[in-house]
Every structure is written in structure tokens, then in C-alpha cells.
Amino acid sequence: MQVPWLFASMEAEGLTARAQVTVDRRQAPHATAGMLILDRWLEQRHNWDPQRTKQISVVVGGHHGLPPDGLQCEAALSRPYLLGWSRQDHPHWLRTQFALLDWAAESSGAAGRLGDWRQLKLPQPVQVLLTGLVIMADWIASNPALFPYRTDTAFDQSRIRSGLAELDLTTPWSAVAPELDEDLLSTRFGLPVHYQLRPVQRAALAEAVSAPVAGLMIIEAPMGEGKTEAALLAAEAFAAKSGAGGCYIALPTRATSDAMFDRALEWARRLPDRRGDRGDHSIALAHAKAFSNTRFTRLFHRGAVSAVAQDEAGHGPNAQLIAHWWMAGRKKNMFNSFVVGTIDQLLFAALKAKHLALRHLGLAGKVVIIDEAHAYDVYMGVYLDTALEWLASYDVPVVILSATLPAQRRCELVAAYEKGRNGPRPAVGRRRRPAPTAAELYPELIDDIGYPAVITAGTEGPVRIRPVQPSGRVTAVEVRTLKDDPKSLIDVLQRELDGGGCALVLRNTVKRVQETAKALRDAFGPELVTVAHSRFTAPDRADKDELLRNLFGPPGNGHERPAKHIVVASQVAEQSLDIDFDLLVTDLAPADLVLQRMGRLHRHERPERTRPARCYLTGADWEAETAVPVPGSVRVYGAWALLRSAAVLHPYLDGGRMVILPGDIAPLVQAAYGTIDIGPASWLPAFAAAEAQAQAKRADQLHRAKTYRIQSPSAAGSPILGWLHGGDPLQDEESPEGRAMVRDIPVDTLEVLLIARDGDQYTTLPWLKRHRRVVLPTNSCPDDDLAKAVAATTLNLPVEMSTPDVIDALERRHPWLDAWQSSRDLEGQLVLDIDPATGTDLAGFHLDYDRHDGLRVRRL
Known part of the structure; x- marks a missing residue:
């Protein structure tokens, strides 16, 4: 009905619709309608039990990013005229629906398997990955740059081949387990040849190689012991063992992610590949200001891919690392083979948000490294534990690094991963016993485990603890x-x-x-x-x-x-x-x-x-x-x-x-x-008062963190209906609201774009490396290149300035911003202008900024 000339052709064949459809059609969006049609086809055409169909059809129902819940399905079923199923509708509707599904089943090869699949109990993680795969395929197929619109309806295999060739997705990494070689630090990380493996690096690699399956590894070692190199070597071994085709490295902040990106480039460009003569691999930096990192943006050339960092030393058949244009989007960056980013990107995997299945699909094929695990508080820990459960359910190997973890937290991380690996606990009888605490499950991790230590879990056996001799640096x-x-x-x-x-x-x-x-x-x-x-x-922070x-x-x-x-x-x-x-x-x-x-x-x-x-x-x-x-x-x-x-x-x-x-x-x-x-004994009363406050805050954090957190995987065969409901799922998890939800920070912290004021003109900042002191238009939109330069100069205002008065003052100050709203990079952004010499007054505050001291704020 949205395309009149096409609907006229349908009406001519008897596929008519009642007028009420125009009013009610939002009650049966096409993802939900597709799900219900697939249910009916499986039941009537292939004799499926109605209780088994939705574990398959929910994949169709969730292909727009949000699987429907039971109420949405009932809303559509109670209006059969929205599906062409009412008595007044022409039977052509149901026949046409079934004919299309018959054709799809035959074309895909599924028709001969549907009988065997009747008894299937599909695990929820598999349903999520299938949903992500369908979303990804849908996005590729509906991209007009790859598949330009055509008016003929012929099914053309050459068109598919041409579009996929234009997309040119990179090949996944095919890892080779590293052998214990004293030259590894040189061949993998470019360190001088006299650098020898330290004990913790040897231990991590040995444990990863000898583990029966790739599971969870926790490396506890002091600062400067080479934990990062140990984790990357373990990741190579885990990837070779599990078939993982990439690696995600999660760090606490944007700054630490930027620093790690350089190290990851050095490592990834030297990696051997089992396939020998292989294609390029893709690499990405994943955080909100990734495009402020020039090392990353240099991998792009005029919006297309470009190569970087071919291995000069000739260590094996190495390929080029590229930044791929299609996988540069925020919801697609996890599809790259190698990704470095903030811990937020991993915590988002536990947050109710639209298109969450895409993030899970990207993570499911990787080894995940979590650095500085001690830096995440109770609130963030709730999301991290849930993310670990889901990673384990996908058999994703995980390496966790910390200078040292509190014993209780160490147990919780292992318990979360093992829970995901082993699946939900079955209920026993009517009254379920209280679940044992993490410390009760793993008492061996509470004791003195030695330090440094490498812990291995999730490997179909008991937790293994390997104390390690320090490197000798004291x-x-x-x-x-x-x-x-x-x-x-x-x-x-x-x-x-x-x-x-x-x-x-x-x-x-x-x-x-x-x-x-x-x-x-x-x-x-x-x-x-x-x-x-x-x-x-962001640019000044990177320079700093x-x-x-x-x-x-x-x-x-x-x-x-x-x-x-x-x-x-x-x-x-x-x-x-x-x-x-x-x-x-x-x-x-x-x-x-x-x-x-x-x-x-x-x-x-x-x-x-x-x-x-x-x-x-x-x-x-x-x-x-x-x-x-x-x-x-x-x-x-x-x-x-x-x-x-x-x-x-x-x-x-x-x-x-x-x-x-x-x-x-x-x-x-x-x-x-x-x-x-x-x-001292005299401190005990102060301790008691502080501990009571801490426990109250912890309880509050645990309660609030669970509001927007997804549930653990349920029993196999249970469809993911309503998986992201029960709370208002986010449209974009990488928005300020999303980051606030996983980090427990004020959601209304203001982010502005900083520009300079020079008399009656506005310019870019006078010390930028590119676009320095460029006069900004106020009656038109900056061109794309200039807009990106302005958009990169993000700055967070202090919490005390995150008020409606400040927002109103900024909006009144720059009415000309309406002209900038046509830019994808500048749309909806607040702009703060500061005279580099005298600063500026804003809503009861005086603000100064320079590249040496940053933003200074003083109440007037």
C-alpha cells in the first residue's frame, strides 16, 4: 500500500486489502508479520508442533533489530486482516505467502531438512547469531551502492556476485599456534632481539597451548611484566584451537584504546596465517572518537580502503591490514578481524539495545581480551559478568588481565564464564535451592593462589591455577x-x-x-x-x-x-x-x-x-x-x-x-x-559508618544495573521473544545514554564541540594539525572534510555545567547552527566558542581553554 502502482498490480491479481489496514498496519510491522506467516507455514505445510516454530521464526521477527514480544504477536494475530487471513480476504494471500516460502526453502536447500528439524531445540545463543546474520545479509542486500535499484524482477545470480565483489569483505584470520621460541617478542611485537620471554608470558602461552579447549584465562601479574604480550600470545593459541577469526581488545578508556591500537597494529601485521596465500584482514578502532585517531584514519583513503603496515621483516606469509569502508559503521565495527576499543563496546553486549544481535555476531567469532579488569566497579561488573556468560555460550575464548584482582571478584568472573559455558541450571523440584555463591563454587580461588599467576577455566575440567615466578624485577x-x-x-x-x-x-x-x-x-x-x-x-588528548x-x-x-x-x-x-x-x-x-x-x-x-x-x-x-x-x-x-x-x-x-x-x-x-x-583500633568506628554507606551504594548499583541488562541465556528451544523488552531498549547503544547506562555516569553530561571565536568570526582551533584557524560558515553548512574536523573537537563539560540553563544558553548563543544540521557529523551537536585569549562567560560560569591546561571552569 506504500507504493500505489505496485499495489495496483497486486489488486489486479486478487491481492486486495481492506481500508482498515491503512489505520492499523503498525500493529503488524512486516518483521512480526513475517514471523507469524513462517509459523503458520511450518505448522500447516510441514506439520511442526506450534510450540517449536517460534525458535526459528523469531529470527525473522527480529531482523529489524528488536524481536517482538508475546503482546506484539497477539496484537497482529487479533487483526487477521493485517495478514490477509480474515474471511473477507482473498485466499490468494495465504497461497502467495506459502508459495514464496516454498520457493525460498527449495532455493536454499532447506526444504529437504525441515522434517528433521521438527524435533530441534535451538539454543538461544544460536537464535541470536542467526538473527544477526539475517540483519547483516539484509543490510548488504538493501545497500543501493552494492545492488542498485532495478525495475525488472528477474532473479540474477550475476547481480549477487557483482554486489559481493564490490563489497569485498576481508577474510578472517586463520591463526597458527605460536611455538615457544625465545624470538617471539621480536617476531611478534618488533622488540629488540635481546628481549626474552618473561615467566608470565611463557606460562600464559603454555597454558593456552595445553588446555583441552580454548576457554577463560586470567593473568594476574604486576605492572610492567608484559601482560599484554602474554595475552596476545595466548590469543593466538586460543584462536588456533577454537577457529576464532579475529580478536577484540577491550580497555578502560579511549586514551588507553588509542595507545593499544598502535601495539595491536604491530602485532597483527606480523601474524602468520594458516592459509598461507590469503587476502587482506581488516582492523578497526572502536570508540566514540575513533576518527580523531590519525593512525586509524590514515587507513582510509577518500572513503575507500587502503593498505597499511605490510610486514617488512618477512616473518611468514603476511597480508595487509586495511580499514574496510562497510565495516566502519558503529553497529558493524565488530565484524572486523581485529578490533581495539573501550570496555563499553563489550559491556554493550549485555545492554538492551536495538540490533544487539549484530554485536553478538561480531564478538562470537573472536578471542576477547579484557585489560585492566580491576578498573571496573560493581555497576560495570554486572554488565561484564552478563557479557562473559554470553561469550562463553558462543565458545568465545576470553583472556582477562589485571595487576591483581580481589579474590571475590576473581571467583565471580570465573563463575560467570562457567555459567555461560554450561548453560542454565535445571530446576529441581518445586522449590529451588539458593544458588551457591561464586566463592562457594570456587573456594580454591579464595586462597592464596600465588603471584603472579595464570588461571585457566571453562576448559571441560577443574579450574587450573599456575603460580608463576616473578621475572626478577623487584x-x-x-x-x-x-x-x-x-x-x-x-x-x-x-x-x-x-x-x-x-x-x-x-x-x-x-x-x-x-x-x-x-x-x-x-x-x-x-x-x-x-x-x-x-x-x-579529543585531538588534544591524543597529542597529550x-x-x-x-x-x-x-x-x-x-x-x-x-x-x-x-x-x-x-x-x-x-x-x-x-x-x-x-x-x-x-x-x-x-x-x-x-x-x-x-x-x-x-x-x-x-x-x-x-x-x-x-x-x-x-x-x-x-x-x-x-x-x-x-x-x-x-x-x-x-x-x-x-x-x-x-x-x-x-x-x-x-x-x-x-x-x-x-x-x-x-x-x-x-x-x-x-x-x-x-x-588502628581507633579507626574502627569510622570504618563501620563508611562500610554501611558502601554496602548501600553497592545494593543500589546492583539494582539499577539490572534494569537495562539482558537476561542470561534460557533453556534450549525457548525463543528469544521479548529478549530486548522489559524496559525501553535503546535505538543506539553508543549514544551518551548508552555509555551512561553501562558506566553509571550522569546521562545528562554535556558534550560540546569546541571552536574558537576571533572577533566576530568563528574558526577552528588555532593549533589543530589540519584545518587550523579555518573560518567557519554561519549561513551554510561546512563541507564534509571541515565538518569532520569540527566534530572531532569534542569536549565534556563538568557535571555542574550539565544543566538546562547551559543548554539553553548555548542554543541561544548560536542560532546559526540550524545551517549545520544537514551535516551527518554536526547534526544535533552543541557548540561552545571560546576566545583563546580571554575565554568566555556562559550561564554563570567563566570558561578558559588552551592546549596545555585544557578546560578551566570558574563560577561567576
């Missing part, structure tokens, strides 16, 4: 308390850096970073102080990370290390950046994060270094009866985690024992997250 850290004021900090840095050296000052909030940086620049000069935090535009890696990365990276320098940073310098300092000053944080920060001390051997490793712990009042963390840290981490951290570190402070890395890492973390009383 760092003794002297820990001193420091009064939380600028003068005390300046005095310490002047004394400690008197003969030179590089210091890292880590703060828990951006406000403290900026206040500290101002004081230190006044004392030491601006040229000796560098600032890093999350309140930079690159600067840190160049100046403070491993020796021999081609860049000269400063003789004397101070970096003041937020948590962005805490993890996944391979940077190294002589001195650390850090705000009090949870124990595992303090130890992670200590891992930035003496990370690399430097012959010129003679000073001991020393950490100053600040951000708290140490002279009070109980350590009192500063309010900003309490808002970020909660009082209980901070007090437990202070308590376990208490014996090491100010002349006490040295913290020995890595030996003390596991005992300190397990004590901090355990239940045994620790610290």
Missing part, C-alpha cells in the same frame, strides 16, 4: 605521607628533584590537577610542568598521550627524556600507558590503584638512575584521629575504599616497611578488599 618503594597543601608539595619536589629527575603528581579530580599545576608552574616555571587529564578535546609516551616511555624510543620535569595528571596516567618516573606523589586512592600508580616508578631500567623509588601519599589529613580523605576523592571512590587503603598501607608509612613490588601487591589488595578488621 622495586622497593618507600612511602611517606605529605600534608595536602601547595607549599608542602613544592618543598618536596624542590628537594627531591634538586639534582634532576622526572616526577609524576597524580590527583583524583581535574580541579585538583589544575590547581596543583598552577602552583607548580609558579614555582618551577611553565616549561617544566605538563598537565594531563580528561578535560581536553603521545607526548607522555615519547618523553617518559621506554628507553630507546627515539625521544630524549627530560633532565627534569613534572607531570601533573588525573587517572589518565594511571594505567595502560607505558610511562616511567623517578618520583611519585599521589592522592590517596583505593589500594589496588595506589599500587598501580606505584607501578609507574622505576618501570624501566635506566643506568643513570641512582635515587630510590619513593612515593608521597597525600590527599588526606594524616594528623586527624582517623585519616580523612579530601572530599573530591570521597566523591570519586567512596570513603570505605579509601579508608581500607589507608589502613593496609599504614604499616608502610613514614619509616615503616618498604612496599615491595610485586611481592606485596596481592596481600595488600586482598586485605584491602577483605572482611578482616585492619588499621
Whole structure:
């Protein structure tokens, strides 16, 4: 009825429709109608039990991204005229429907199998993957660039071949299990030939090779032990064993993802392939600002694919890595062979969102590596555990990395994976016994398992725990308390850096970073102080990370290390950046994060270094009866985690024992997250109050996280009807709302595009590498290239500015933005203009921005 001239042809053959169809047709959208028609065809044409049809037909019902629920099916069935099934409808409708399905069954080869499939009990994960496959095929077939519209109706195989040739999908990786070879670090990662495998790398590879099947591996090892290389080598072995055709590497932040992308390129370009002479592989960076990463965007040439990084060393028959145009979309990026991205992309696999089956389809053929597992809180853990269940149900091998995990969390991760691997527990009798806790299921993981350690699970046998000898690198850290004021900090840095050296000052909030940086620049000069935090535009943040890696990365990276320098940073310098300092000053944080920060001390051997490793712990009042963390840290981490951290570190402070890395890492973390009383007796009342608050927050987080989380896979044969219902499923999980749902952050945090104001003109930022200080049109839309440059300059405003007043002020300030709405990159975006010299006033705030300090905000 939507195409009158086609409907006229149908009416001429008797396929008429009642007028009521126009009013009610939304009650039977064609995905639901197709599902119900397939049900009836299976029942009447092939004698299927009505209870068995929907496990197949739901694939058709979900091909627009949302499988219908029972109410939607009933709404359509109660209006048979919408399906051509009412008594007044011509019987041609049902005959035509059945004839089309007969033709499809014969053409596909399914007709001869439908009898055998009558007894089928299709597991829910299989239903999801089939749905994803149909969505993918539908998107390919309906792409007019691949299959231009034609008016003739001839079925033409050559048209299919031509369209698929134009699509030119890359081949999956066919992994070869690596052999234990001392040259592996050189041949796989481009490290100098004298680098030898460390014990944890040997252990991870050996366990992956010897495991009966590819399952779950947890690698716990201190900072700087080469966990990333260990995981990638294990992934190769798991992929060879399981047939996985790719790898997804999940990291905590965009910055750490960008840093890992370079390393993944180096690794992937050197990989041998079982097929020998093979086609290209695709690689992608998956996060909201991926196109701000020039290393990734260089893989594209005028919107088409281009090759990168052929292996020069000649290690086996290597192919080119390309960025594929069709798989560059946000809902399709998981189809690439190799993907590096944020943990959000994996957590989205547990979030009720449209087209979720596509994400599952992309992940199902990969090995998944989860880095920095200790960085994810209780709320995010709910989504991570559900994602692990579904990954295990697809037999996806998973490698989890952490400096160390609390014992309870270690058990929960293993329990989630094993649950997915083994399927739902059958009910026994009318009253089901309470499910055992993760700690009860895996008591061996609660005990002292050794450190470092490699744990293997999900391999059709008991959990295997392999303690590993440390590599021999031992760092003794002297820990001193420091009064939380600028003068005390300046005095310490002047004394400690008197003969030179590089210091890292880590703060828990951006406000403290900026206040500290101002004081230190006044004392030491601006040229000796560098600032890093999350309140930079995406391009400036990427440049900042690159600067840190160049100046403070491993020796021999081609860049000269400063003789004397101070970096003041937020948590962005805490993890996944391979940077190294002589001195650390850090705000009090949870124990595992303090130890992670200590891992930035003496990370690399430097012959010129003679000073001991020393950490100053600040951000708290140490002279009070109980350590009192500063309010900003309490808002970020909660009082209980901070007090437990202070308590376990208490014996090491100010002349006490040295913290020995890595030996003390596991005992300190397990004590901090355990239940045994620790610290001075006078602290116990404060502990009790903080613990009550922490438990209440944990319960609240668990409750809220489950609202939009998908359920675990149900029993085989149960259709995924309503799989994504029960809550309002998101249209786009990668929207700010989606990221807020999986990270428990304010959904209304404002993101703006930053531009410069120069008199009465608006320009791009004056320091951009490309499109520097370009005048922006206000009566027309920027061209595509310029629009992308503007869209890349995203900036998150602080929470206190995420108000309707600020939104209204920005919209009134830029009425000319209507002219920009025709750009796909700029549509719906808020724009903030700042004079680089004087800043700007906005809704009761004064804002300044420069490339060195980022965004500074002050209430007027």
C-alpha cells in the first residue's frame, strides 16, 4: 500500500486489502508479520508442533533489530486482516505467502531438512547469531551502492556476485599456534632481539597451548611484566584451537584504546596465517572518537580502503591490514578481524539495545581480551559478568588481565564464564535451592593462589591455577605521607628533584590537577610542568598521550627524556600507558590503584638512575584521629575504599616497611578488599559508618544495573521473544545514554564541540594539525572534510555545567547552527566558542581553554 502502482498490480491479481489496514498496519510491522506467516507455514505445510516454530521464526521477527514480544504477536494475530487471513480476504494471500516460502526453502536447500528439524531445540545463543546474520545479509542486500535499484524482477545470480565483489569483505584470520621460541617478542611485537620471554608470558602461552579447549584465562601479574604480550600470545593459541577469526581488545578508556591500537597494529601485521596465500584482514578502532585517531584514519583513503603496515621483516606469509569502508559503521565495527576499543563496546553486549544481535555476531567469532579488569566497579561488573556468560555460550575464548584482582571478584568472573559455558541450571523440584555463591563454587580461588599467576577455566575440567615466578624485577618503594597543601608539595619536589629527575603528581579530580599545576608552574616555571587529564578535546588528548609516551616511555624510543620535569595528571596516567618516573606523589586512592600508580616508578631500567623509588601519599589529613580523605576523592571512590587503603598501607608509612613490588601487591589488595578488621583500633568506628554507606551504594548499583541488562541465556528451544523488552531498549547503544547506562555516569553530561571565536568570526582551533584557524560558515553548512574536523573537537563539560540553563544558553548563543544540521557529523551537536585569549562567560560560569591546561571552569 506504500507504493500505489505496485499495489495496483497486486489488486489486479486478487491481492486486495481492506481500508482498515491503512489505520492499523503498525500493529503488524512486516518483521512480526513475517514471523507469524513462517509459523503458520511450518505448522500447516510441514506439520511442526506450534510450540517449536517460534525458535526459528523469531529470527525473522527480529531482523529489524528488536524481536517482538508475546503482546506484539497477539496484537497482529487479533487483526487477521493485517495478514490477509480474515474471511473477507482473498485466499490468494495465504497461497502467495506459502508459495514464496516454498520457493525460498527449495532455493536454499532447506526444504529437504525441515522434517528433521521438527524435533530441534535451538539454543538461544544460536537464535541470536542467526538473527544477526539475517540483519547483516539484509543490510548488504538493501545497500543501493552494492545492488542498485532495478525495475525488472528477474532473479540474477550475476547481480549477487557483482554486489559481493564490490563489497569485498576481508577474510578472517586463520591463526597458527605460536611455538615457544625465545624470538617471539621480536617476531611478534618488533622488540629488540635481546628481549626474552618473561615467566608470565611463557606460562600464559603454555597454558593456552595445553588446555583441552580454548576457554577463560586470567593473568594476574604486576605492572610492567608484559601482560599484554602474554595475552596476545595466548590469543593466538586460543584462536588456533577454537577457529576464532579475529580478536577484540577491550580497555578502560579511549586514551588507553588509542595507545593499544598502535601495539595491536604491530602485532597483527606480523601474524602468520594458516592459509598461507590469503587476502587482506581488516582492523578497526572502536570508540566514540575513533576518527580523531590519525593512525586509524590514515587507513582510509577518500572513503575507500587502503593498505597499511605490510610486514617488512618477512616473518611468514603476511597480508595487509586495511580499514574496510562497510565495516566502519558503529553497529558493524565488530565484524572486523581485529578490533581495539573501550570496555563499553563489550559491556554493550549485555545492554538492551536495538540490533544487539549484530554485536553478538561480531564478538562470537573472536578471542576477547579484557585489560585492566580491576578498573571496573560493581555497576560495570554486572554488565561484564552478563557479557562473559554470553561469550562463553558462543565458545568465545576470553583472556582477562589485571595487576591483581580481589579474590571475590576473581571467583565471580570465573563463575560467570562457567555459567555461560554450561548453560542454565535445571530446576529441581518445586522449590529451588539458593544458588551457591561464586566463592562457594570456587573456594580454591579464595586462597592464596600465588603471584603472579595464570588461571585457566571453562576448559571441560577443574579450574587450573599456575603460580608463576616473578621475572626478577623487584622495586622497593618507600612511602611517606605529605600534608595536602601547595607549599608542602613544592618543598618536596624542590628537594627531591634538586639534582634532576622526572616526577609524576597524580590527583583524583581535574580541579585538583589544575590547581596543583598552577602552583607548580609558579614555582618551577611553565616549561617544566605538563598537565594531563580528561578535560581536553579529543585531538588534544591524543597529542597529550603521545607526548607522555615519547618523553617518559621506554628507553630507546627515539625521544630524549627530560633532565627534569613534572607531570601533573588525573587517572589518565594511571594505567595502560607505558610511562616511567623517578618520583611519585599521589592522592590517596583505593589500594589496588595506589599500587598501580606505584607501578609507574622505576618501570624501566635506566643506568643513570641512582635515587630510590619513593612515593608521597597525600590527599588526606594524616594528623586527624582517623585519616580523612579530601572530599573530591570521597566523591570519586567512596570513603570505605579509601579508608581500607589507608589502613593496609599504614604499616608502610613514614619509616615503616618498604612496599615491595610485586611481592606485596596481592596481600595488600586482598586485605584491602577483605572482611578482616585492619588499621588502628581507633579507626574502627569510622570504618563501620563508611562500610554501611558502601554496602548501600553497592545494593543500589546492583539494582539499577539490572534494569537495562539482558537476561542470561534460557533453556534450549525457548525463543528469544521479548529478549530486548522489559524496559525501553535503546535505538543506539553508543549514544551518551548508552555509555551512561553501562558506566553509571550522569546521562545528562554535556558534550560540546569546541571552536574558537576571533572577533566576530568563528574558526577552528588555532593549533589543530589540519584545518587550523579555518573560518567557519554561519549561513551554510561546512563541507564534509571541515565538518569532520569540527566534530572531532569534542569536549565534556563538568557535571555542574550539565544543566538546562547551559543548554539553553548555548542554543541561544548560536542560532546559526540550524545551517549545520544537514551535516551527518554536526547534526544535533552543541557548540561552545571560546576566545583563546580571554575565554568566555556562559550561564554563570567563566570558561578558559588552551592546549596545555585544557578546560578551566570558574563560577561567576
